[in-house]
Structures are given as structure tokens and as C-alpha cells.
Amino acid sequence: MTESKRAATVRDVARLAGVSPGTVSKALNGVGQLSPDTRARVHEAAAALDFQPNHSARSLASGRTFTVGVITSDSFGRFTIPVMLGIEDSLAAGRVSTMLCDGRGDPVRENQLLERLINRQVDGVVVTGRRRDPRPSLGEVPVPVIYVLSESLDPADLSLTYDDRQGTELAAHHLLSTGRRSLAYVGGPERHLASRLRREGVERALAAQGLELDPDLALYGQWSETWGRSAATIVLRSGHSVDGIVCASDQIARGVLDGLRELDVQVPHDIAVVGFDNWEVMVEGARPLLTTVDPHLESLGREAATRLLSAIQGDEPLEGGVITRGCELIIRDSA
Amino acid sequence: MTESKRAATVRDVARLAGVSPGTVSKALNGVGQLSPDTRARVHEAAAALDFQPNHSARSLASGRTFTVGVITSDSFGRFTIPVMLGIEDSLAAGRVSTMLCDGRGDPVRENQLLERLINRQVDGVVVTGRRRDPRPSLGEVPVPVIYVLSESLDPADLSLTYDDRQGTELAAHHLLSTGRRSLAYVGGPERHLASRLRREGVERALAAQGLELDPDLALYGQWSETWGRSAATIVLRSGHSVDGIVCASDQIARGVLDGLRELDVQVPHDIAVVGFDNWEVMVEGARPLLTTVDPHLESLGREAATRLLSAIQGDEPLEGGVITRGCELIIRDSA
DNA sequence: GAAACTTACGAAACCGGTTTCCGTCTGTGT
DNA sequence: ACACAGACGGAAACCGGTTTCGTAAGTTTC
Known part of the structure; x- marks a missing residue:
């Protein structure tokens, strides 16, 4: 043909x-x-x-390749994928293709990849990663760069991310507004920014009602189901009569649900549970169906691509700063 | 800089x-x-x-772009990602970049993407998708194409996939060799080839011992945990004294485990359970830790890329056919 | 009816490498 | 001393578009 x-x-x-x-x-x-x-x-x-x-000829002559590079520090994990989809979705419309690179979290490798992308004359670069923690900037790059999820440490770069604090605040607020009074927070590792921010969200919601988060009920651990199960036990044995638990991830939440069920606690009757991520697999397998916070990663990707594109077309550089988008609470059966 | x-x-x-x-x-x-x-x-x-x-100039003059296109019919789902990683891994060594496109399972869109890749003069194309079911060929393409996971319906194309049958055969064999005698199979939808092939694997292992799979114990359903939970009940109520269950996916297996636990069945003491996929998230959250079949998707991706690369360099077309690679049984605690 | 603009299009340079073809220089054989 | 092969490297065409610039024809203006 x-x-x-x-x-x-x-x-x-x-x-x-x-x-x-x-x-x-x-x-x-x-x-x-x-x-x-x-x-x-x-x-x-x-x-x-x-x-x-002929695409090469066109690029050679015009200097534009209609290609943007995507560097992920995560190995296309669960967080990167929705972002990628959003990017693709938004770029495809402009007949722009994406060149995907996996930095494996290694800054050296990342820099090589960047070199390669620059050498291939990409029109722009999206940097994304699993972690919410800020990451080093790529430094001076001759094309527009936008950071998604992991914001850049350099305030001169443009970063786009979601609001962890507002997310759990939403969750905690929901619990409070349905009559819960004594909340617990089960986080991931304390060294992860996301863990700490999400805790702050819970605290803010409580503070708004004149309540506060008991330090005994603010737990840090791992991003795993196993930790969630342990945490459920810890919370129950704490002596506090907790009636709502905000978890820092759906995996943790799922562990908490399992843990509670084993201890014959009725969810949401006795204790309501909220997760974070709205990760379909986890949400669906959970019993009861998990109420959770959706950070809308895909639309974050779409917005990133759109901004990048307009920077490319307009030729004015992206102005630095961190743009934060709100999360949405998806109410199901666990709270 | x-x-x-x-x-x-x-x-x-x-x-x-x-x-x-x-x-x-x-x-x-x-x-x-x-x-x-x-x-x-x-x-x-x-x-x-x-x-x-300058990359464009080089491509223009030499006709080679050192880029391969990857078209996935799946939206970079769980199956595509490991494959992608393998591809990237193998290509990066040859300084070849990948251009990722998401066909969303729409053949029309897929063809547009292909047009675009061809127009960009990619040196080769990898086609991959979630489903094991054969998919339509892309037809005549001026560059080498290799199909991964979803094999092409056209025998003139080269497809690379794993052996579903051998995978569950391995699983069933393991159960039998540890003394189990009465096995059940919990599959996904019957219309999916993978479901049927995996059942055949179980049957083959049983046949090798002069046993057979009772039709009552060969269940088809969904690829979900919920279905796994239901299936557990169905198996127990079947009246057969089943002592081993081979599941067609880790998600199903996890549902089965949960279902069994609720019915106070001890795993693996009373019943042994094996999954399929070796999907970390599922495996880790499962109790007990899931014994499962690993299809080695990443190495499939690596091999695909390697073959594609040599076809590109050697200029001889890939010879058609379906290459099938074996799976490995990962033994943990559930069987 | 000439000057002053417009409009419409072609010629040619250009983007930055690759590759072919050919001339020069060196060394060898007789 | 002369022919000849082989090694070396330069000039220029080429890949296939884009873009600048110039000019011929047509239109307005006075």
C-alpha cells in the first residue's frame, strides 16, 4: 500500500x-x-x-521537530502513566509526538537523556516523576521545560503539581461533616513530602472545627498494604475511640480496611476510611468500595502539555513558579 | 551550560x-x-x-532516524509498561529512541499513528497491546514491524509472545508435585484467548498424571478480585474436595485468597493457590504471599527490540511466525 | 502615460550532515 | 626516468523541505 x-x-x-x-x-x-x-x-x-x-527535512529547515521529550524519573509507574496519557492526548491534537525516556531516577542518566533530546532538537521537555518531593532542576536548557508532579527545586522553573494538603483536607472535612469527631491519619514514610503534606491537610480540616490531630494518631510507615494492616491494629489499640481514618494512599487504605475487617470493625459504620490516589485496581478490590481522593493526574498531564505547547509556539519562555491544582474527593462506600 | x-x-x-x-x-x-x-x-x-x-540533518541525509515507534493498543496499562521498559532498555544501548503512541484500541487511530510514524521515517515499529488475542496486522509497512503480546493475525508478520499454556501447566504441575490431587481453574472471560489457553495448561498438567479437570471446576468470569471472591465460594460449594486452585491472574487469585480466608479455609494448608502475572502490587498485598507465574514481559520487550534492531541493521526483513517464550513459576507462600 | 504600489510566483540559498567522485601525492616496479 | 597503483582528502552534489529576495505583471494614483 x-x-x-x-x-x-x-x-x-x-x-x-x-x-x-x-x-x-x-x-x-x-x-x-x-x-x-x-x-x-x-x-x-x-x-x-x-x-x-518528509519530517527530517522539515525539521532541518525549520528548526522545529514537532516532538517533545518526556523524561520520567519513575519507570513509567502508576503515577507517570496517567500523566503520560494526558500529555499524549493534548499533544496529539497538535500533531506533536512524544519521545519517552526513562531516567531510572539516576541524575547522570537523566542528563544523558536530556543531551540526547536536545541533540534531537525536541521542541520542549516534560519532566515527571513518581515522587512529590522536589527534584533538582535540569538547569539551563535551550527549550521550554515543564516539571510535573515532582516540582523543580529551582523557582525559575515552571512546575505543575497537585495539592496534597487540600486533598486530605477534603477527605477529613468530609469525615467531619458526616459526624465523625476523632480522626486518625495513616501516612507513608515521614521523609516523603507527600506524607507530611497530607497530614497537614487533615490537621487543617480538624483545626477548622476547633479539633486537632492527636500525635498518637498520626502514623508514618510505608506505602504498602502491609503497613496499612498494621496501622489498623495500632489505631485500635491506641485507646482512642477513632471513628475516621484518612490514609495517604489507596494501598494503605486497603490494608487498613483489611485490618479493620479482621478485627471485626464495621466500615463505614464504626470507622470511616478514606484513601488517596483513586487507583482503580485498589479501589475496586477494596471492600467496601473505597472513598478516595483523586489528584486528577491525567488532566495535570494535559495541562502541562498545553502550557508547553503554547510556550513553544509563542516563543516566550515559561514563567517560573509552582502551579498547584486541587484534588477531588470521590465518595464511594467506605466513608 | x-x-x-x-x-x-x-x-x-x-x-x-x-x-x-x-x-x-x-x-x-x-x-x-x-x-x-x-x-x-x-x-x-x-x-x-x-x-x-544534528539529528535531523543526519536523518535526512542517511535515511535513518535511529528512532523506533511503539504503538500500543492498551493505554500503557500494566502489561505494556514492562514491555516498554524492556524495549527502552535494549534500544537505549544502540542510541535509538522510542516514540510512543497510544492507539486506544481504535484501529483507525492506530493507522493514523502508523502513518505518522512512517512519515517521521522511523526505522522500525513495535506493536503491543494488553490482550493476548490475535490482532489485525498493520499490513504492508516499509519498515520492519514486530508484534509483542498480541500476535498478528497475519502469519507473515513476526510476533513475540509468552506461552500461556506452559505457564499454567507449570503452576498445575507444581501443585500436583506437592501432593495436590483435585485442582480447580478460575479464569477470566471465556472469550479471551488467554483464559482458554491457561485452562488448557492446567488440563495438560493433569493429563500428564492421568487426571483431568472437572468441568464444574473450570470457571470463567472476569479479570477482577470480585470475581475471584465469588469463584472461591463457587469452588467450595461445588461439592468437590478441591485442594489446589490455579487462577488466570493475580487479581483473581487475590480475590480467591480473600474469599477462602473468609470461609475459614487455610491457604496453603487446605487449598493451595497460584496466580498469573507476578504483578508486584497484587502479590505483595496478598496473604499469604502469592505464588504465581511470571511471563517475563520485560525480557519479551528486550528481545523484541533486539530483533527489530538487527532487522533494521541487517536490512533483511523479519521472517514471519509466532515466537513463544516460556513463563517461570515464582514460588512464595500460597502454594 | 509615467511613477508608485501590489500581487503572485520563481530562483536560489540554506538547514547540516553524508557520500560520491576525482585529483594529488607518495611509493613501487621496470 | 616513466608508468601505475593505492592511499588520502577535498569539492560538490545531494537529502527534501523552507525562506529570502527579486522581478514581472497588474493595479492604482496623479
């Missing part, structure tokens, strides 16, 4: 339309001064020959 | 080395007849200027 000897070039089109190659370029790109008639003839000829401009 | 005005070109290097641009190209690419001395001088000059050949 796509085998007609050799692809048509702009000269072939020119010959068929009876114009010069330069004119073909102008007609097809809608630039220059051309009579409507000529323009039409060229388009016709191009269509007849199924002309597809 | 990478801001030294304008990137060095082959002419800059030529001037510094006191040779002609053509000679620089030859020296750097190790072709042509050049004295060792000249070669060295050019390399030195290139290093001094931190010369990076």
Missing part, C-alpha cells in the same frame, strides 16, 4: 501542479502571497500524489 | 581540524580512507567543540 516506489517530494508535487517547489511549500503551509487558484491546484496535486512532507 | 551561542556544526569542526567537512563526517563515522593522524585530529576538534551532529 505505502509502497509506491518512493514517497512523493515537494518537487513532484510542483511538477504536477506546474509551479515551483517553493510555491508548493508556501501553498501547503498557508504562508506567502499566493492566488487562491494556485493554492488549490497545489493542494489538489498534493492529494493526488498522497504527498507527505 | 548548553548555551554557547549556537551548536557546533561539522564545518566548525572542519575548520578547527584544518580539514574539509566531508572528511569530518568520514572521520567521525569511521568510514572512508583517512590517515590515523587526521582521524585523531578530527576527533580532538570535535571533542573540543563538544560537537553533536
Whole structure:
């Protein structure tokens, strides 16, 4: 099918339309001064020959590649994927392709990849990673760069991320507004920023009602189900009559649910549980279905791509700073 | 840093080395007849200027882009990612980049993406998808194509996939060799090839011992935990004294484990359970830790890339057929 | 009816490498 | 001393678009 000897070039089109190659370029790109008639003839000829401009040639001449690089420090994990989808979705519309690179969390490797992307003349770069913790900047790069999820340490860079604090605040607020009074927070490792921010969200919601989070009930551990199960026991044995638990991830929440069930606690009757991530697999397998916070990663990816694109087109650099988007609470059966 | 005005070109290097641009190209690419001395001088000059050949120009002239396209019909789901990682891993070594496209399972969109990749002159294409079921061929494509996971319906294409049958055969064999006699199989939807093949594996292992799979104990359902939980009940109520269950996925297995626990069945003492996929999240959250079949998706991706690469370099087309790789049983605590 | 603009398009340079072809220089054989 | 092969490296064409610039024809202006 796509085998007609050799692809048509702009000269072939020119010959068929009876114009010069330069004119073909102008007609097809809608630039220059051309009579409507000529323009039409060229388009016709191009269509007849199924002309597809050679991408390399176009890039070479114009300096633009219609390609953006995506560097992830995570190995396309659960967090990167929705972001990628959003990016793809938004870029595909502009006929821009993405070149995906996995930095494996190694800054050296990351820099090599960046070199390579620059060398390939990408029009822009998206940097993303699993962690919410700030990451080192890529430094001076000749094309626009936007950081997603993991914000850049350099305030001159533009970062786009979601609001951890607001997320759990939403969750805790929901618990409080449905009559719960004594909340616990089960986080991941304390060294992770996300763990600490999410705790703050719970504290803020409590403070708004004149309540506070008992230090005994603010637990740090791992991002795993196993930890969630242990945490459930710890909370129950704490002596406090907890009636709501905000978890820092759906995995933890799932562990908590399992732990509670084993201890014959009714969810949500006795204790309500909220997760974080809205990770389908976890949410679906959980019993009862997990109420959780959705950080809308895909739309974050879409926005990142859109901003990057306009920076590329407008040629004005992205202005630095951190843009934070809100999360949404998805209410199901566990709270 | 990478801001030294304008990137060095082959002419800059030529001037510094006191040779002609053509000679620089030859020296750097190790072709042509050049004295060792000249070669060295050019390399030195290139290093001094931190010369990076312009990718578009190189592609334009040589016809090769050092880029392969990856089209996934799955939205970078759980199955595609390990494959992608393998591909990346294997290609990065050859300084080849990957261009990722998500076909969303829509053949029309898929074809547009392919057009775009061809137009961008990719050197080769990898097609992958979540489903094991065969998929339509992309048809005539001017570059090598390899299908991974979802094999192509056209026997003239080269497909690379894993052996579902052998996977569950391994699992069932393990159960039998540890003294289990009465096995059940809990599959996904019957319309999915994977479900049927995995059942056959169980049957083969049983047949090897002169046993067979009772039709009552070969269950089809969904790829979900919920289904696994139901299936556990169905198996127990079947009246057969089952002592081993082979599940078609880790999610199902996890549901089965939960179901059994609720019915006070001891795993693996009373019933042994084996999953399929070796999906870390599921395996880790399961209690007891899940014994499961690992299809080694990442190495499948690596092999696909390697084959593609050699086809690209050797210029001989890939010979058609389906290559099937074996799975490995990962023994943990559930069987 | 000439000057002053416009409009429409082609010629050619250009982007930055690769590759072919050919001339020169050196060394060898007679 | 002369022919000849082989090694070396330069000039220039080439890949396939884009873009600048110049000019011929057509239109307005006075």
C-alpha cells in the first residue's frame, strides 16, 4: 500500500501542479502571497500524489521537530502513566509526538537523556516523576521545560503539581461533616513530602472545627498494604475511640480496611476510611468500595502539555513558579 | 551550560581540524580512507567543540532516524509498561529512541499513528497491546514491524509472545508435585484467548498424571478480585474436595485468597493457590504471599527490540511466525 | 502615460550532515 | 626516468523541505 516506489517530494508535487517547489511549500503551509487558484491546484496535486512532507527535512529547515521529550524519573509507574496519557492526548491534537525516556531516577542518566533530546532538537521537555518531593532542576536548557508532579527545586522553573494538603483536607472535612469527631491519619514514610503534606491537610480540616490531630494518631510507615494492616491494629489499640481514618494512599487504605475487617470493625459504620490516589485496581478490590481522593493526574498531564505547547509556539519562555491544582474527593462506600 | 551561542556544526569542526567537512563526517563515522593522524585530529576538534551532529540533518541525509515507534493498543496499562521498559532498555544501548503512541484500541487511530510514524521515517515499529488475542496486522509497512503480546493475525508478520499454556501447566504441575490431587481453574472471560489457553495448561498438567479437570471446576468470569471472591465460594460449594486452585491472574487469585480466608479455609494448608502475572502490587498485598507465574514481559520487550534492531541493521526483513517464550513459576507462600 | 504600489510566483540559498567522485601525492616496479 | 597503483582528502552534489529576495505583471494614483 505505502509502497509506491518512493514517497512523493515537494518537487513532484510542483511538477504536477506546474509551479515551483517553493510555491508548493508556501501553498501547503498557508504562508506567502499566493492566488487562491494556485493554492488549490497545489493542494489538489498534493492529494493526488498522497504527498507527505518528509519530517527530517522539515525539521532541518525549520528548526522545529514537532516532538517533545518526556523524561520520567519513575519507570513509567502508576503515577507517570496517567500523566503520560494526558500529555499524549493534548499533544496529539497538535500533531506533536512524544519521545519517552526513562531516567531510572539516576541524575547522570537523566542528563544523558536530556543531551540526547536536545541533540534531537525536541521542541520542549516534560519532566515527571513518581515522587512529590522536589527534584533538582535540569538547569539551563535551550527549550521550554515543564516539571510535573515532582516540582523543580529551582523557582525559575515552571512546575505543575497537585495539592496534597487540600486533598486530605477534603477527605477529613468530609469525615467531619458526616459526624465523625476523632480522626486518625495513616501516612507513608515521614521523609516523603507527600506524607507530611497530607497530614497537614487533615490537621487543617480538624483545626477548622476547633479539633486537632492527636500525635498518637498520626502514623508514618510505608506505602504498602502491609503497613496499612498494621496501622489498623495500632489505631485500635491506641485507646482512642477513632471513628475516621484518612490514609495517604489507596494501598494503605486497603490494608487498613483489611485490618479493620479482621478485627471485626464495621466500615463505614464504626470507622470511616478514606484513601488517596483513586487507583482503580485498589479501589475496586477494596471492600467496601473505597472513598478516595483523586489528584486528577491525567488532566495535570494535559495541562502541562498545553502550557508547553503554547510556550513553544509563542516563543516566550515559561514563567517560573509552582502551579498547584486541587484534588477531588470521590465518595464511594467506605466513608 | 548548553548555551554557547549556537551548536557546533561539522564545518566548525572542519575548520578547527584544518580539514574539509566531508572528511569530518568520514572521520567521525569511521568510514572512508583517512590517515590515523587526521582521524585523531578530527576527533580532538570535535571533542573540543563538544560537537553533536544534528539529528535531523543526519536523518535526512542517511535515511535513518535511529528512532523506533511503539504503538500500543492498551493505554500503557500494566502489561505494556514492562514491555516498554524492556524495549527502552535494549534500544537505549544502540542510541535509538522510542516514540510512543497510544492507539486506544481504535484501529483507525492506530493507522493514523502508523502513518505518522512512517512519515517521521522511523526505522522500525513495535506493536503491543494488553490482550493476548490475535490482532489485525498493520499490513504492508516499509519498515520492519514486530508484534509483542498480541500476535498478528497475519502469519507473515513476526510476533513475540509468552506461552500461556506452559505457564499454567507449570503452576498445575507444581501443585500436583506437592501432593495436590483435585485442582480447580478460575479464569477470566471465556472469550479471551488467554483464559482458554491457561485452562488448557492446567488440563495438560493433569493429563500428564492421568487426571483431568472437572468441568464444574473450570470457571470463567472476569479479570477482577470480585470475581475471584465469588469463584472461591463457587469452588467450595461445588461439592468437590478441591485442594489446589490455579487462577488466570493475580487479581483473581487475590480475590480467591480473600474469599477462602473468609470461609475459614487455610491457604496453603487446605487449598493451595497460584496466580498469573507476578504483578508486584497484587502479590505483595496478598496473604499469604502469592505464588504465581511470571511471563517475563520485560525480557519479551528486550528481545523484541533486539530483533527489530538487527532487522533494521541487517536490512533483511523479519521472517514471519509466532515466537513463544516460556513463563517461570515464582514460588512464595500460597502454594 | 509615467511613477508608485501590489500581487503572485520563481530562483536560489540554506538547514547540516553524508557520500560520491576525482585529483594529488607518495611509493613501487621496470 | 616513466608508468601505475593505492592511499588520502577535498569539492560538490545531494537529502527534501523552507525562506529570502527579486522581478514581472497588474493595479492604482496623479
